[in-house]
Amino acid sequence: MKTMQNIARLAATAILCAAGALAGTAVAKDFKYAIGQPPGSYNEKMGQEYAKRVKQHTNGRHSVRVYPMTLLNMAETSAGVRDGIADIGFLLTPYFPAEYPHTNLISEASMMLRLMGDEVRGKEASAFVGAISEFIFFNCPECHQEFAKQNSVYTGHIGGSSYGLICTKPIKSEADLKGKRLRAGAANWSRWATAVGATPITMSANEMREALAQGVVDCAILSTPEIHNFGLMEAIKDITMAIPGGIFTTAGFNMNTKAWQGLSVDDRKAFLRASAEGGAYTPWIYQQKENELIEEAKKKGVRLHDADPALVKKTQAFIEQDMNTISKYFAEKHGVKRGDEMLATFRPILTKWVKLVQPVTSMEQLGDLYWKEIYSKVDVARHGQ
Template structure:
């Protein structure tokens, strides 16, 4: 029955795809960008910002039309991009563990941020998005193979701010968490949930509001800006942000391989420039909106809680242990053979980015940093070709 619910949307998507094919070819001026977030959300605004930058850097040769939630939802985006329903897609790779295991190994190590001292506090999103993008472009050939198998070309990650617990009841300590159903968007938070005696529940972001409102889950493991993105304010009564930590990173501008190869080398570089600067939008806005959303929640009567110190210590111990176990987990679950080497390569890259983002004072500066340090170094004559 769930599949049947997708049929109308897929028919519309196929008609849109067909209209493009009738009107032109690989040199079409307009690219369809599917993003599974609702209109008005921060990531849709990011996509619209990216579209403006594509037009700017291609000098009007190409344009991007953004489809918020209508063309493909979060669960459909990877396959829809593969099948050419969209030219560009916001792909949440942790939703597809079998398709992107090497990519997810690194993105699901994001709780590593809690081991990097106070300098990273409030800058988790900027640092992690830069680090995982640099690593994926230059140190993970297996990641590019994963995207290629899905007929996609990787063009950078975006990432949000630190994760906490957004709940419909107080959860402040291990006793209150025991047996609670926690919506976890990736395997690392599922493992943490199990470690503290809770039950992880897997569902897409498009299903969260209804699940929390109806009591199907007790908490969402999520960042506070998602309260705005998914209209969660009315279904949340309690927030505890001290645990578990970590951020969610997505392949924000994945391109269909035929769409990418239809571009000239000059335009491929222009799309990467748009990805670098557009990709700075999400981490920057999420960081800026964290406290603002919390203040709005307080005014709405949502209760704010400090986590019990024992729970914080247990979370820290879990992270330290998980950093040693995550490679084994991905080897056993997904056949990743080079996990330990990948993580040992990634950690100093992340530490470097914690330092690089310290002086950044604007979204424009962050975009320029991403371009200078990462995207400008991609060989557009070879990448994705």
């Protein structure tokens, strides 16, 4: 009799374990998070903030270990998450134009910020990160299909402050740009470089310092906080921030599909909350640090330049034209079929976010705003399934 009872108990336990697995009630796990930026960079610190929030919101069931520039570099992150080398990856989608064309169309529309007036100045990152995250979660099924093809699940964007020219020589006018080699991290800045007579150079951000120091490139198109992140201070001599504008965005917490589906519904919600709150670190800190880095550079002898009004005007004209041609570019290069519709949907979302971030005065408020307006509305029972 006892033998039969023991067998019954074992069978019941097995059934409960199987049911738990099907429901996604995974055992505690230490998730590997690959960030292709070095230790001490702002995004490595963002990763630590995200990890803290994951532990908090899962009540300690799960933890995240951050691997800055050790597990995967930037060029390896997409395939590394796909193949399960990392559970979560800091994914720079513009590095992979063929894999993420719909996502990149919106990402590369960031120069649109220059057309939105003074209200957005100094809040570009907060507004655009909110807008692109909302758009991809709820208005871009093609984007989710792109991630799914790479065996990953989209869990939100992050992004930094406005882009300018970080150089080894003075750039003030269009004449100064003629023939100059500009490292461009995405196609929109490559198109701008060509339009002003410069030569765009494609390379990983991990290669920028050496390229600037050895004269392989004359400038990098970057935000000033990246001077700190990539140790560029000793390699640069001149900064011109009035051009070209736009920001760089990253799918900051891209998760391997198996890792995501192994989470319970409650834990998926907890990871998204960590994305909202921890991910607010990057746009917030970049906005706080951009002027600080300029002042530090000036103290070290780096010259700060204003751009010639004619060059600013030409840049503005390029942006207006590029907003009309970007969908055609992505249709021809990458087969994106509804680019015009996507941009038409995205623009009012961005306008809304420019207004939403105006009263925000802290990283915590920004994270709460992202959670309330975007991440809390994701149907985690269906997302990524």
